[in-house]
Amino acid sequence: MNRNISNSIIYNVYPTSFYDSNGDGIGDLKGITQKLDYIKQFADIVWVNPVYKSPFRDGGYDVQDYYQIDEKFGTMEDVEALTHEAHARGMKVLFDLVVGHTSDQHQWFLESQKAEPNEYSDYYVWNDDVFGWCPYKHMTGTCERNGNYLINFFSFQPSLNFGFAKKTQSWQHLYDEEPCCKLHDIVIDIIKFYMKKGIDGFRVDLANSIVKDDVDGEYSCRVWRKIFGKVREEYPEAIFVSEWGQPKFAVPKGTFDIDFITHCYFEGYNLLLRQEAGTNVLKNDGHSYFRKEGQGECNTFFDYFLENLAAVQGSGYISVVSGNHDLPRVSMGRTQEELKTVFAFLLALPTVPLIYYGDEIGMPYSNLKTKDGGYCRTGARTPMQWNDGKNAGFSQTDGETYLPIHENYTEVNSEAQAKDPKSLLNGVKDLVEAKRAYLGDFTPDAAFQLVQTGYPVVFTRKENGKTFFCAVNPSDRTYEIDVPANGKVLLSENVTLEGGKAQMGGVSYLWMLA
């Protein structure tokens, strides 16, 4: 178990849109390196979405060559410079490991689809007749070979052959037999290649998808356990974060250090933050807990969260994200004050939280036409709003930026917010600083108690004789609650304290230590 990340915070950078160092309108690796000091204010782990050579039909999640950096992002030397500079600041860098599938332009697939059998024929999951029965999501009639290939996501993302949990068709392979085991070695090689360049670990894309017909991911877990076991022999501190959504499986069984809780598999997350129509990639319609109307509930979230927290204790951590490149922005329909309550909650939970770039300033969601396979995700991938200057300080280009910059950049940008003590940026910074200064003693394994749900939500974490007390009221109503009588206030917003009671005003939060 990787205990030295127990109090970490992850910052997720979508590389095309963070900072353009060479004026071509597209963000790049050098740009991330130049902004490490900015990121360090909020986080100590940077996760960078894919930067490998790719046709970019799914934002780089369609890898054409795992061993090459796409030229729009820079070079392998830029990777080494990024990790070097990050380490000099006590920070870590995670890359994205996208190995459930490749691009259909990957050389392995171009060979695999040929009619004549060759060394790559079994790298992907093929049935044995284009007219044959195939109950899986697949493509048919596009290749030389007489077979259909299984796809993992879009049509151009053929599934690599990690095999099946059970063999029911003659063309299937078992997950722990050849040719699937060969892929395990290939994945280990890719991981070690980047660890040698200084990368500290990986966020693992669709981690539960690799073995097919796998109920609860039991067999995918076996494969990851094997792969990580081999990597950890050489790199015991390597960090693996899963895109799974079920920490109770991914962490203890798959030996992931962290699993993300997002919109997938679990409605509790959506009921917290993303239940209103248009605020999710899912077709939700209802009320989130974090809205000033105060018509939501957080019990569904906590039921699942606490069950999973108990299951990961002693083996790893959960991450509840502010957002990511797959979701409309958390800022939708929320004021900066309301967003502060979101962060006061997310940064107080016993987790390794994740801040999606720009969420710390409430970057807006843009209604944009799809680009690079983004569809409704595109509007959450716009250039970072650094200042009110040319291209919001993102790029010096006179041409187009990767995506259009949101028009509110003259008001919503990090430079202006840094100067305003009441800004969201400074609110998040204060929370991060308090977490770093006072919550270091409270690991995610500390005793957690949910004092009350409804509005406000109140919980405590206890360790080494100390109590951390958190109350968050996202609604615009005022409530009175009991607080620890001798507690010291770490941070508060719109709260009045008097004799062991707190008046939690509308849209307020309180962090105390007792």
Ligand code: NOJ
């Ligand atoms: C999950 C990634 O986060 C998403 O952006 C991508 O489209 C799919 N996996 C396919 O790789």
